[in-house]
Amino acid sequence: MLSTATTPMAVSVASTKRAKQFLHWSVSAWVLIALIGQWFFASYVFVMYVFPIATGNPDLVNLTQPIIGYVKGDTFGNAALFSHVIPAALLSVGGIIQLLPIVRRKFPAVHRWNGRMFLTLGLLGALSGLYLTWVRGARLSDLGSLGISINGVLIIVAVVFAWRYATAKQFDLHMRWAIHAFLLVNGVWFFRLYLMAWYVANQGPNGNTSTIDGPMDIFLSFACYGIPMLIAECVFWAKRQKQASKIWTITVLTSTCTLITLLGVVAAIFMMWIPPISAVLF
Numbered sequence: 058m059l060s061t062a063t064t065p066m067a068v069s070v071a072s073t074k075r076a077k078q079f080l081h082w083s084v085s086a087w088v089l090i091a092l093i094g095q096w097f098f099a100s101y102v103f104v105m106y107v108f109p110i111a112t113g114n115p116d117l118v119n120l121t122q123p124i125i126g127y128v129k130g131d132t133f134g135n136a137a138l139f140s141h142v143i144p145a146a147l148l149s150v151g152g153i154i155q156l157l158p159i160v161r162r163k164f165p166a167v168h169r170w171n172g173r174m175f176l177t178l179g180l181l182g183a184l185s186g187l188y189l190t191w192v193r194g195a196r197l198s199d200l201g202s203l204g205i206s207i208n209g210v211l212i213i214v215a216v217v218f219a220w221r222y223a224t225a226k227q228f229d230l231h232m233r234w235a236i237h238a239f240l241l242v243n244g245v246w247f248f249r250l251y252l253m254a255w256y257v258a259n260q261g262p263n264g265n266t267s268t269i270d271g272p273m274d275i276f277l278s279f280a281c282y283g284i285p286m287l288i289a290e291c292v293f294w295a296k297r298q299k300q301a302s303k304i305w306t307i308t309v310l311t312s313t314c315t316l317i318t319l320l321g322v323v324a325a326i327f328m329m330w331i332p333p334i335s336a337v338l339f
């Protein structure tokens with residue numbers, strides 16, 4: 058007679074459990090790589106924007122070769138720029154902390170306050186970004202600005218829902234919307250990663266233009282939040298599945314994305330962030 062441990066049912070339960078474990082590991086690996094990439098981005102923003110402003114040298118901000126950047130005498134435009142870029146450092150440090158289960162479990166107050174900070178600054182980032190693009194005119198092309206503008210509108214929607222479900226104590230829905238808010242707020246970060254990974258894979262630009270309206274630029278300007286959101290939905294779906302093969306399929310997908318993120322993070326660190334940081338500090 059077969060023992061319970063070896064019945065087909067027990068084998069299927071064990072293989073589903075193993076598949077979910079691997080899915081969990083691959084998502085955790087992504088979070089770890091994202092944490093490194095996000096904190097590097099935060100360091101870049103700190104050195105290139107927060108430091109010059111804090112030390113009273115706002116014109117140094119223009120070392121980043123911005124689209125418009127700091128303009129002497131344009132008080133309102135500069136205020137919009139600074140209220141856009143300074144919170145980006147806090148968003149990049151704080152956002153990823155929200156994804157760490159240990160913080161949610163052991164320090165719920167940190168999760169709550171950090172969450173409020175993230176959602177408020179994310180909203181401010183979206184509104185100031187839309188203002189900079191369409192009112193101040195900081196855009197390289199209309200077509201190339203569409204993806205990021207829709208990103209901005211979706212941030213507002215996701216923040217409102219994430220907040221609403223948190224206050225209504227509907228935590229499953231809160232988590233789902235908060236993750237989408239996190240991914241949307243980080244659309245600009247994903248864009249840099251995907252662009253750098255694309256440059257590395259092609260040994261330079263391919264379908265890209267200096268005004269960010271080449272076919273690949275336009276694809277990436279939507280993909281930078283569309284793909285992460287789609288994958289998040291795949292992970293939510295996989296977690297509800299009982300059939301191991303379905304969970305493995307998503308695990309392969311998330312592992313591939315984790316590798317692409319790793320490539321993008323390494324490329325962005327060395328090609329985008331270390332050179333300007335070194336130019337300012339050394």
Ligand code: HEM
Pocket residue numbers: 102121122123124125126127138141142144145148178179180181182183185186187188189190195196205206207208209210212241242243245
């Ligand atoms: C909340 C999420 C966002 C964050 C964290 C963020 C972060 C940043 C950062 C760090 C920069 C400086 C770029 C660099 O030096 O490489 C920047 C610039 C800029 N962002 Fe955003 N951004 C966000 C959303 C948006 C949105 C939704 C838009 C447009 C609809 C936008 C429009 C701009 C523009 C136009 C600039 C350039 C300003 C200039 O060069 O004069 N951003 N953003």
